[in-house]
Amino acid sequence: MKKLMEISLGVVTSVGGFLEVGSMATAAQAGAMFGFQLIWAVVLGTICIIFLVEMSGRFAAVSHHTISDGIRERFGFNVFLWPLLAALLVNFLVLSAEIGGVAIALEFATGIGFQWWALPVALLAWLLLWKGTFGFIEKGVSILGLVTLCFVVGAVMLRPDWTAVARSALPSMPVHDVANYWFMAVSILGASISPYLFMFYSSGAIEDRWDKSYLGANRAIAGLGMTFGGTISIGVLIVAALVLATHGVTQVDDYHQLPLMLIPIFGFWGFVLFVASLAIACFGAALEVGLQQAYLVAQGFGWNWGEDRKPRDDPGFSATYTISLVLAAIPIALGLDPLRITIFSMALTAASLPLTVVPFLFLLNDKRYVGEHRNGILSNAAVIFIIALGFVLAVVTIPLQIFGGT
Amino acid sequence: MKLLRDLLDKQVVDREQVKIGKVDGLVAELRSGKPPRIIAIELGSITLARRLGARPGRWMARLAVKLGGRQHGEPHRIAWHKVKDIGIDLEFDIDVRETSIFAWQDWLRDHVIGRIPGA
Numbered sequence: 001m002k003k004l005m006e007i008s009l010g011v012v013t014s015v016g017g018f019l020e021v022g023s024m025a026t027a028a029q030a031g032a033m034f035g036f037q038l039i040w041a042v043v044l045g046t047i048c049i050i051f052l053v054e055m056s057g058r059f060a061a062v063s064h065h066t067i068s069d070g071i072r073e074r075f076g077f078n079v080f081l082w083p084l085l086a087a088l089l090v091n092f093l094v095l096s097a098e099i100g101g102v103a104i105a106l107e108f109a110t111g112i113g114f115q116w117w118a119l120p121v122a123l124l125a126w127l128l129l130w131k132g133t134f135g136f137i138e139k140g141v142s143i144l145g146l147v148t149l150c151f152v153v154g155a156v157m158l159r160p161d162w163t164a165v166a167r168s169a170l171p172s173m174p175v176h177d178v179a180n181y182w183f184m185a186v187s188i189l190g191a192s193i194s195p196y197l198f199m200f201y202s203s204g205a206i207e208d209r210w211d212k213s214y215l216g217a218n219r220a221i222a223g224l225g226m227t228f229g230g231t232i233s234i235g236v237l238i239v240a241a242l243v244l245a246t247h248g249v250t251q252v253d254d255y256h257q258l259p260l261m262l263i264p265i266f267g268f269w270g271f272v273l274f275v276a277s278l279a280i281a282c283f284g285a286a287l288e289v290g291l292q293q294a295y296l297v298a299q300g301f302g303w304n305w306g307e308d309r310k311p312r313d314d315p316g317f318s319a320t321y322t323i324s325l326v327l328a329a330i331p332i333a334l335g336l337d338p339l340r341i342t343i344f345s346m347a348l349t350a351a352s353l354p355l356t357v358v359p360f361l362f363l364l365n366d367k368r369y370v371g372e373h374r375n376g377i378l379s380n381a382a383v384i385f386i387i388a389l390g391f392v393l394a395v396v397t398i399p400l401q402i403f404g405g406t
Numbered sequence: 407m408k409l410l411r412d413l414l415d416k417q418v419v420d421r422e423q424v425k426i427g428k429v430d431g432l433v434a435e436l437r438s439g440k441p442p443r444i445i446a447i448e449l450g451s452i453t454l455a456r457r458l459g460a461r462p463g464r465w466m467a468r469l470a471v472k473l474g475g476r477q478h479g480e481p482h483r484i485a486w487h488k489v490k491d492i493g494i495d496l497e498f499d500i501d502v503r504e505t506s507i508f509a510w511q512d513w514l515r516d517h518v519i520g521r522i523p524g525a
Contacts, residue, residue, distance in 0.1 A: 063494070064494050065494065069417065072415050072428065073415045073416055073417075073428075076414065076415055076457075077415060077428075077430065077454055077457055078457055078458060080415075081458075130522075130524055130525075131524055301427065301428065302417050302418060302425055302426070302427040302428035302449075303425060303427070303511070304424060304425045305425070310525065311519050311522070311524070311525040312515050312519055312520050312525045315511045315512075315514040315515040315518075315519040315520075316511050316514065318519055318525075319514055319518065319519060
């Protein structure tokens with residue numbers, strides 16, 4: 001019974017991690033421009049992240065190392081430096097995008113320009129990290145995050161052509177805007193397969209003191225949680241395809257177009273639900289990414305870390321998330337368009353994947369870390385596929401950014 | 407045991423289980439006719455910078471002296487005979503508070519973090 005509770009909590013938590021400004025914005029853009037056609041990218045991204053999350057949880061539960069610990073120890077400092085720098089940069093942009101997402105939601109709610117909200121949002125996130133515990137943040141984010149289910153409800157109420165939805169789960173060639181189509185596909189994959197998500201998950205497993213008895217729970221949480229998150233993303237895409245496109249919005253290049261999505265379904269409450277979903281999903285992700293920056297640095301250099309400690313007991317750790325939040329708020333406070341930062345950071349995430357995913361192939365097959373719980377053929381095939389996909393994404397991202405970026 | 411594979415970059419904890427850093431470097435003694443022997447581990451930014459090359463090492467040492475004074479111009483060393491346990495972490499029978507390894511974290515706590523309410 002206790003395990004069942006933990007699994008359900010874990011499932012709900014992973015939704016909090018999965019659904020953030022990136023997946024919402026890319027799904028909405030894709031839906032408006034290409035209808036259901038890009039659902040396959042969400043499905044593919046979700047399958048990839050299920051494998052990576054399961055592996056990082058298994059690695060932490062069996063070896064009692066986080067993924068960052070493992071990379072540093074197995075490959076040495078000189079190799080570790082590259083994924084460290086790449087992840088810090090990508091996380092910085094993602095954190096900025098998340099703060100921007102909350103700021104935009106607050107602009108919708110109050111009419112005060114988003115750039116004025118950047119610092120207050122960062123301050124509130126900092127306050128929660130400063131005073132809160134890991135469990136508090138985990139549970140708070142997840143329970144409030146359930147509001148994003150309104151997209152799934154909305155999608156069902158719109159009565160989409162379900163056979164067309166199902167058909168779009170397989171890739172098909174675009175008939176118009178070819179470069180844009182592939183750029184959207186890359187951004188969706190970047191939004192789904194976020195390094196911060198699987199690295200954070202392994203730190204969480206250590207914070208929650210997982211051991212081998214959690215392997216079953218880990219599998220359930222990874223599978224169900226990410227599927228749940230992916231379903232909500234598909235919900236966003238379906239709603240965007242049916243509402244935005246029919247209202248003449250085929251290109252989402254301004255975030256002011258977004259709240260329109262739920263209004264035809266829920267009326268005024270649709271506006272409220274959209275604003276709440278955006279604010280909560282992005283705020284939860286901002287907490288996780290901010291914390292992940294501190295985990296990454298503290299674990300990489302071997303300092304004390306842990307969200308349940310008092311800041312004065314791990315000054316290096318708490319200084320890192322403080323600085324990360326302040327830095328990430330600056331681009332938004334300067335008025336840079338959050339939607340552009342979001343799309344750019346998702347494409348960059350995709351390009352950085354090889355650096356963070358290649359180590360999985362070694363760590364999860366190393367008996368000294370995972371013993372008999374090594375990867376099977378299926379998991380290894382999945383990692384190799386993700387690495388190959390990552391390399392392709394890394395090569396195509398920049399040209400697509402130039403020709404297809406909005 | 408393979409030294410580089412099994413020791414380098416491992417987590418180091420003191421006897422109170424405080425995480426004090428990673429094994430950033432190993433100090434070995436060369437003995438004629440016998441295999442070399444590990445006499446100490448090194449921790450800290452100077453050792454890490456040296457791993458990237460001689461020049462970054464010199465830069466980091468100069469920076470450390472500038473920020474922390476003469477006593478920070480050399481990497482921190484812990485004698486190998488203090489090792490207590492080799493498991494997931496490498497435990498040494500020392501108390502980090504009696505070393506200068508955490509000097510910068512102490513400074514950070516006393517001058518910045520500790521002054522913010524709620525710390």
